[in-house]
Amino acid sequence: MSIGVVVFPGSNCDRDVAWAAQGCLGIPTRFLWHEERDLGGLDAVVLPGGFSYGDYLRCGAIARFAPVLEEVVAFAARGGPVLGICNGFQMLTELGLLPGALTRNSRLHFICEPTALTVRPSQCGWLSGYGEAEEIELPIAHGEGRYQCEPATLEAMEQAGQVVLRYRANPNGSVGDVAGLCNPAGNVLGLMPHPERACDPRTGGLDGQRLFTSLLG
Amino acid sequence: MPRFHARVLVSLRPSVLDPAGEATRAASSRLGVEGVSRLRIGKAVELEIEAPDADTARSRVELLSDRLLANPVIENWELELSEIATTNASLPA
Numbered sequence: 001m002s003i004g005v006v007v008f009p010g011s012n013c014d015r016d017v018a019w020a021a022q023g024c025l026g027i028p029t030r031f032l033w034h035e036e037r038d039l040g041g042l043d044a045v046v047l048p049g050g051f052s053y054g055d056y057l058r059c060g061a062i063a064r065f066a067p068v069l070e071e072v073v074a075f076a077a078r079g080g081p082v083l084g085i086c087n088g089f090q091m092l093t094e095l096g097l098l099p100g101a102l103t104r105n106s107r108l109h110f111i112c113e114p115t116a117l118t119v120r121p122s123q124c125g126w127l128s129g130y131g132e133a134e135e136i137e138l139p140i141a142h143g144e145g146r147y148q149c150e151p152a153t154l155e156a157m158e159q160a161g162q163v164v165l166r167y168r169a170n171p172n173g174s175v176g177d178v179a180g181l182c183n184p185a186g187n188v189l190g191l192m193p194h195p196e197r198a199c200d201p202r203t204g205g206l207d208g209q210r211l212f213t214s215l216l217g
Numbered sequence: 218m219p220r221f222h223a224r225v226l227v228s229l230r231p232s233v234l235d236p237a238g239e240a241t242r243a244a245s246s247r248l249g250v251e252g253v254s255r256l257r258i259g260k261a262v263e264l265e266i267e268a269p270d271a272d273t274a275r276s277r278v279e280l281l282s283d284r285l286l287a288n289p290v291i292e293n294w295e296l297e298l299s300e301i302a303t304t305n306a307s308l309p310a
Binding site for chain 1: 233234235236237240285286288290291
């Protein structure tokens with residue numbers, strides 16, 4: 001078992017993900033520079049939070065064209081587990097691996113605080129360690145996390161069990177209280193909250209741990 | 218090869234909330250400008266492109282607009298394209 005963490009210019013949660021996975025949970029982790037194409041030996045890939053390429057144009061818009069992401073898209077198509085956290089979630093929507101888009105928070109503020117969430121693991125492998133309708137707490141830290149999509153798209157995702165994480169007190173105006181989505185196959189998860197910041201008992205809760213340990217089967 | 222100037226105007230789709238536009242509208246009344254009822258913020262992207270003809274230039278910038286400059290999920294775009302006149306003075310001697 002080995003996790004690849006993609007590092008873009010402007011990523012700032014890549015070390016946190018490695019600390020959570022390898023430092024706290026003992027899962028071997030390798031950094032992948034954005035220009036790399038070799039995903040050999042990896043069992044899962046994480047797109048971390050931050051401000052890839054300065055988030056110029058739109059969040060995740062430039063990152064979408066990074067060489068490494070071509071390989072990540074192919075990896076996801078083969079059923080490989082891919083996790084996009086915060087800026088990584090924005091990339092997954094820009095790539096079209098998940099529908100919709102993340103837009104400016106409704107009250108404009110950058111919000112950095114613990115957030116109460118409800119998990120509906122459904123077919124999402126990343127969330128297999130959580131119970132149905134389990135309530136957890138993870139930190140959020142974003143200025144552009146207001147999930148936006150057409151009502152019909154949201155309805156279809158609700159029916160298909162793709163809305164796997166919801167805010168219990170919507171902080172940013174997301175439609176459907178969406179905090180995280182998976183693809184129909186369940187191997188690609190995008191979420192705005194930061195599970196990697198809830199894996200070390202010295203810095204807060206441990207509600208993020210099971211997301212990473214799910215990979216251990 | 219002819220050169221063209223393109224201006225791509227990117228705007229949020231009408232159904233998408235624009236909190237920054239709304240905050241700016243609120244500031245406009247604080248400035249004392251009354252009657253502003255709708256204010257939406259977009260972007261203007263200006264670029265120059267070389268292409269054999271206007272149709273080719275247009276189709277290239279359309280692809281760029283659809284795939285990179287705008288996100289069609291939340292944004293609309295409009296393209297203005299014009300050929301940059303080549304004057305005698307700028308031709309090589």
